[in-house]
Amino acid sequence: MHLSQGPRMTSPFLRPLAGAVLVALAGGAAAQDAPKLAPVVVTATRTAQSPYDIPAAIDVVATPPDGSLDVNLSEQLQSIPGIVARDRQNYAQDEQISIRGFGARSTFGIRGIRLYTDGIPATMPDGQGQVSHFNLDSADRVEVLRGPFSALYGNASGGVVQLFTADGTDPAELHIGVAGGSNGNFRTSVNARGVEGPVDYNVDVSHFRTSGYRDHSAARRESGNAKLGWKIDDDRKLTLVLNTVDIPGAQDPLGLTRAQYQANPRQVASVADTYDTRKSADQQQAGLIYDQRVDDSNSLRVMTYYGQRDITQYLSIPKATEVAQPGNSGGVVDLTSQYGGGDVRWTWSDTLAGRPFEIATGIAYDNQHQHRMGYNNFEGDTLGVRGDLRRDEIDRVFDFDQYAQATWRIAQDWTLMGGIRHSDVHFSSTDRYIARGNPDDSGTQSYSATTPVFGVLWRAAPWAHVYANWGRGFETPTFSEIGYRADNGPGLAFNLQPSRSHNEEVGIKLQPTERTQAGIALFRADSDNELAVATNVGGRTTYQNIARSRRQGIETSFNTELARDLHFVASYTHLQASFRTPFLTCASTGCASPNTPVPAGTRIPGAPRSTGYAALKYGGARGLQGTFDVQTMGSTPVNDLGTESAPGYALFGLSAGYVFDQGPWRVNTFARVDNLADRHVIGSVIVNDGNGRYYEPAPGRSFLVGVDLTWR
Template sequence: MQLPPARLLAGAILAALAGTAAAQQAEPLAPVVVTATRTAQSPYDIPAAIDSVRTPPDGTLDVNLSERLQSIPGVTARDRQNYAQDTQISIRGFGARSTFGIRGIRLYTDGIPATMPDGQGQVTHFNLDSAERVEVLRGPFSALYGNASGGVIQLFTADGTEPPELRFGIAGGSNGVFRSSVNARGVEGPVDYNVDLSHFRTSGYRDHSAARRESGNAKLGWKIDDDRKLTLVLNAVDIPGAQDPLGLTKAQFHADPRQVATVAETYNTRKSADQQQAGLIYDQRIDNRNSLRVMGYYGQRTVTQYLSIPVATQTAQRGNSGGVVDLGNAYGGGDARWTWRDDVLGRPFEFAAGVAYDNQHQHREGYNNFVGATLGVRGDKRRDEIDRVFDFDQYAQATWRVAQDWTLMGGLRHSDVHFTSDDRYIAPGNPDDSGSEAYSATTPVFGVLWRAAPWAHVYANWGRGFETPTFSEIGYRADGGAGLAFDLRPSKSENMEVGLKLQPTDRINAGVAVFRADSDNELAVATNVGGRTTYQNIARSRRQGIEASFDGELANALHLVASYTHLQASFRTPFLTCVAAGCAAPDTPVAAGTRIPGVPRAMGYAALKYGAETGVQAGIDMNAMGATTANDLGTATAPGYALFGLSGGYVFDNGPWRINTFARVDNVADRHVIGSVIVNDGNGRYFEPAPGRTFLVGVDVRWR
């Protein structure tokens, strides 16, 4: 099903703007202050595309980041129904190439990086139950965050509340889904706290897709005095033995979308991960003009994953790294930033400058996934290496309101990223793969905002960005030789954006943005051999499109959220690639103009909610996705779809107790659709089905 054209959504938004007279007397929306551009301002006054989501959609589990991001234009966030792999997230087409983890965009939680220095990130430790908001920055200003910043997603844990609160939540539904949580937040003298424990489990929509996740998050703030504050952030997550159902071919999907690839059960494909992380943030107001912020963090993460690489492949290839991946990661770093605020030539001016350092130390081991005739177990060692990567960045940015109706904003960041690999497994047929490489780039950005009217702001911006290959992408050379693929070059992009932000009343926000990003040396697949994927640089690629959004009250207690994105992402130069497993050298031409896989042509979201702070709650929503290609040739495509959901509930507020009961039905029409794609899968199993009709019921209790 094709999405409606952009003009239909634009017409609906304009009609909503014209028909909201009844909302004029309603209470104003809570002011939103954002920090994604390192300035504490309303997004309405920033010359960039930025959104802040403060509450989850009605009646959702709220355990996957995709639930919070679906209403934001330009963001593709897919719940894969596969907890052995991370949520698929891309922003304006950046990051779409990733088959696991998140690449091409920067991730942060409470200012602490969730993206490693090489550009590989993950969000499994994001604790949404204790979060106040999620901010998403799109477009050129993302480059102020350095390597692999095609966009920026930041989660912020809520501060402690006064009076203190205890929160309890429980929800369950189809496919054995169950979520429970307990949260305590409050203020005791100079200390505020927010502590949360969450449990989630599912038996899975598909066979062989059961998973369990335990997570905890704590944020403790100490107000030393009126000018100084110290914040400690602790979080941990444990995912033991999440089953991996792998993807399906198109024929398998049509035959039975709940099935799994046979090899998934044969080799018992699964992944276990656990992570512990701590961060310390010091904020000081030096005087009325100057302030200082210093952040340091350290964490450890281990991952063990059992793959479905056939025994014959592992035994035939002497240099094969096996079918079991064992990773041990230690990482840490810091950021120090000074901010100065004053008037320049009688106009408000803000300047910030800082340095950032991040370091990752990874012990990567590989083993056979068999012992004799027993499959899906750890066998002989096939790989052992120490991988290190660190970055050292310097950045500065300034915001100047040069006139009553004009604001200028600009910045510059210099990044140095260093890779080193020490091979500790050297044997006949498996030579020394040690090596090192360094990349650097300087990325400028500039923007201007014009307050054309109190209800209309126009902005434009421009910038350059860059993205290094990750360790996953330099792990093997395309020519099969010894050493890592340090011949890969970083991708560099030039980004432009023009937008219009509308705020006709204090209860309505709307906007439109037009953007283009031209990239050199785009990373794409070169070969797939024996479970190894190698990469190559493509000379030029382009991402361009338009976004539109609306968020506001149509009438008393009637709230509409809508967004639409049309996105064209394509390779601009021809190249050769592999199309089948076992391909040892690129041999199939990809024509210029071919779509970049993993990027939908269009996507849209709309949700209409009825309900005040208490009493009856009801809602209807639609989530639509355009057709998405799954391989570089564009010959495998997941059709577009539109899915509808219904929600309802009742909120009781009686003295210290607030009880929110809710129920939800997703995919009301029970359609069988492909929810996500595995880009360039070497076995042609590109497609991950989305669930049919599902039900959810739950209750959240708050005691003050």
């Protein structure tokens, strides 16, 4: 098998790390187990609630250092049903995340779902988001909300993923983590948490680098996150959240055709080397949150944020295509974005008709201002460099939303929860590059929607809660999708309509014992004006609306403690995602207009038929640790025609470690093996790739060793 010639972590890096692990394993000391606390979530109701008492599908996963690389969000979400989070092994592109089939169409970035960090949107007003700045080292937990109540977060609300940074701790803690292994993966991090008088803090810096499993896939990421809280008095608190991430020159190996994958899964398409495909991203963000308890019934929360993100990306659009098409925007993307906004929320909690009642009302405003420039990716006969200007435009999108959400326990065994959100989303584009064959593409468009939701929960027994909910959703096309018109005319594709969905869900949540939880949910979402590909020509993808689509399925989850320090976790999702009306699409490279019929019932690409996860975990706060897990993925269609698909797979993993106290230090040593059977599988897909390079291979058997040190 061909091996990458790029830089990789050599044995001098591995030997000291392995030595540190062996030294740590040689010691041991006693420690007290931490008390087990019941989880709470805020994403569904915007106030702290037990997920067991919420009439919606919502899960929370804690994110302490746990013997993983702690770089990709996908590492933390495997056990949650309904969500597919794929590590693409490509840091020039963000992770792929979809919820119940929403967001599966995205070829880059994350669409169709809402993303937040500490209440600060990571999804822009047009519905496109990214998670490259999510800092797992400083995180406390991740919450995932699925189903109708996601609509209360606005545009692109197929689901909500929210990461929460941990508060400062008393006594203070210092965390130092080092991990490394196969494919040149190496991560170091330093995290400090503490409380000084009225101020608590959580500050983290981390470094990650990889040589990549495939050729031409090396990357480096530097990130930092800080959360500073100031308790002004017993009723008021001010929190500052700072975040930065820098990804310089991450190589993009592109996808492979099926034949290329079968011949050598570590190779890249030749154009990746020819044009040196790569991407650099640099982002800084700040958020300020003010919480005030006005009285026993009323509270106020004000959040404001601002950030900027610069992206430079070199694509593999052929020189001949750029020369032949005057309207082509070139193979180099230079994008500068400033974004910001805020959210003001008032919460009243008291009684209504003698029963507990709570209502939260608020307004939200988000604004994104982009300067989008494009250049040729050649200069003379030199390829993969910045050439002549081909695009210069100012894009702006902003939303202004109003929302209200209420929870009313109308009887001892019954709770009602409902809400409504009105969204206005405004797009505008000013074209500053007008030349022969490239007319003025300026334009404006506005979208609006009102999305009500309603749910009911019945406490059938102390150990069984039954719920049902219903709602409507709303998703506009993103700026990336309105970038070109399918008819090749001037202007942006403001003729695209937003997708509107009708969502239903019923489920049961079980807690037969204090340490056993289970759940099952049945769901259906019918969408009008689903977005699908219309054409693929010369590196340009245009989109069209499909009249109707459907996503329906079942989710199950189970979590129990079989014996002291022995836990079993399992989840399974079956999803049927399909187009419900026929349409025409392109079936060949360079297709200028849709000409191939797609019959009703064809599966929506990017959405696997089934996903599953199971793990047997042993370990407490100290001593020996171990996990054996399996992750399964059903077949995944890769194009609208359904003519190709990525095969399903099952991957096994094994980890082991030892945790002990040495004076003021807690030492967590660990080692992990992924893909134990060394299977060649397709880890992620590039939906509707115009060149048929749909497949992104996952690594074979890979190893990780590391140590996390905590000083108290």
